[in-house]
Amino acid sequence: MPGADGPYPLPSDAEEAARLETQYLLLKFCFDGQFTFAPVNLVDGDKVLDCGCGSGVSLHAFTRLRLKGLWTLDLARSFASSTGVSFTGIDINPSMFPTDIPPSVSFDVHSVLSLPSSWTSRFTLINQRFLIGGLTVFQWPVALRELYRVLKPGGWVQLMESSMGCEPEEDGVERTRAERLICALLTKRGCLVSDRFATIESMLSDAGFRDIRVVEKVYSDVQWTAEQREANRALFLSVMRGIEPAVLREGLESEEGYEQLMHETQRDKNLGMTGGIGKVIVFCAQKLDV
Numbered sequence: 682m683p684g685a686d687g688p689y690p691l692p693s694d695a696e697e698a699a700r701l702e703t704q705y706l707l708l709k710f711c712f713d714g715q716f717t718f719a720p721v722n723l724v725d726g727d728k729v730l731d732c733g734c735g736s737g738v739s740l741h742a743f744t745r746l747r748l749k750g751l752w753t754l755d756l757a758r759s760f761a762s763s764t765g766v767s768f769t770g771i772d773i774n775p776s777m778f779p780t781d782i783p784p785s786v787s788f789d790v791h792s793v794l795s796l797p798s799s800w801t802s803r804f805t806l807i808n809q810r811f812l813i814g815g816l817t818v819f820q821w822p823v824a825l826r827e828l829y830r831v832l833k834p835g836g837w838v839q840l841m842e843s844s845m846g847c848e849p850e851e852d853g854v855e856r857t858r859a860e861r862l863i864c865a866l867l868t869k870r871g872c873l874v875s876d877r878f879a880t881i882e883s884m885l886s887d888a889g890f891r892d893i894r895v896v897e898k899v900y901s902d903v904q905w906t907a908e909q910r911e912a913n914r915a916l917f918l919s920v921m922r923g924i925e926p927a928v929l930r931e932g933l934e935s936e937e938g939y940e941q942l943m944h945e946t947q948r949d950k951n952l953g954m955t956g957g958i959g960k961v962i963v964f965c966a967q968k969l970d971v
């Protein structure tokens with residue numbers, strides 16, 4: 682089970698920041714350039730929160746051009762003419778926060794499990810993406826209640842999660858050994874795995890949200906270019922390297938076994954199409970305008 686620092690198994694360093702940025706751009710392509718799914722129309726005075734925002738990019742790659750890869754900054758750019766909208770990114774780990782940021786954007790260390798009390802009814806839009814490895818099954822309802830609290834009445838939350846290849850093995854589709862290991866790690870750390878994703882919908886409802894909308898995309902159905910397939914491969918291999926210490930700590934594999942698995946995964950011909958992402962699911966939901 683997770684320690685006091687939570688179940689999150691990936692590192693927070695320059696390589697991970699670069700991976701998150703590439704992943705962001707691939708996911709944006711996957712959804713035809715769309716990155717905001719909630720039906721909000723931001724106006725001056727509105728505040729936006731990116732929860733578990735994670736990444737900047739590696740410092741040596743820190744140019745304005747590359748910064749556009751971050752959700753908070755991407756959204757801030759699309760509202761560049763509207764100076765009255767402000768954007769806050771929060772994460773439990775500040776290591777990947779960018780420093781070269783526009784004045785309307787700020788980053789702060791907080792856990793989604795305990796947001797500042799002064800933030801009640803503050804945000805018009807909240808984005809939270811890929812916290813599946815960061816929250817246990819029991820922490821999800823706490824997190825969703827916090828998100829509900831800090832939303833303005835009428836505000837929207839959007840959650841994007843990936844099944845990480847943890848779909849039930851049906852229709853003769855077998856999971857790879859790497860995918861099975863990721864599922865085992867998530868399960869051991871008490872996290873949600875994909876066959877329990879449906880519970881996010883009911884947890885949103887229990888937290889008070891209404892008008893819950895779900896969009897799904899199968900990652901391998903996307904027409905990836907050769908370059909994107911290569912990026913997908915590299916992303917998954919980087920995830921596999923990133924979770925290695927957690928897998929060894931949990932006793933799910935030996936060091937030699939892990940190296941063997943890495944070689945096997947490198948040879949996996951489908952990796953460029955799946956990128957280890959599986960199904961991408963977006964949940965949007967509204968706090969009632971009371």
Ligand SMILES: C[S@@+](CC[C@H](N)C(=O)[O-])C[C@H]1O[C@@H](n2cnc3c(N)ncnc32)[C@H](O)[C@@H]1O
Nearest residue numbers: 689701733734735772773774792793810811815
């Ligand atoms: C897979 S990364 C995703 C980062 C970013 N949302 C993205 O999609 O590029 C997950 C992030 O969640 C953060 N995290 C884990 N547990 C958290 C918590 N309880 N509250 C806030 N952030 C958390 C991790 O530190 C990490 O930066």
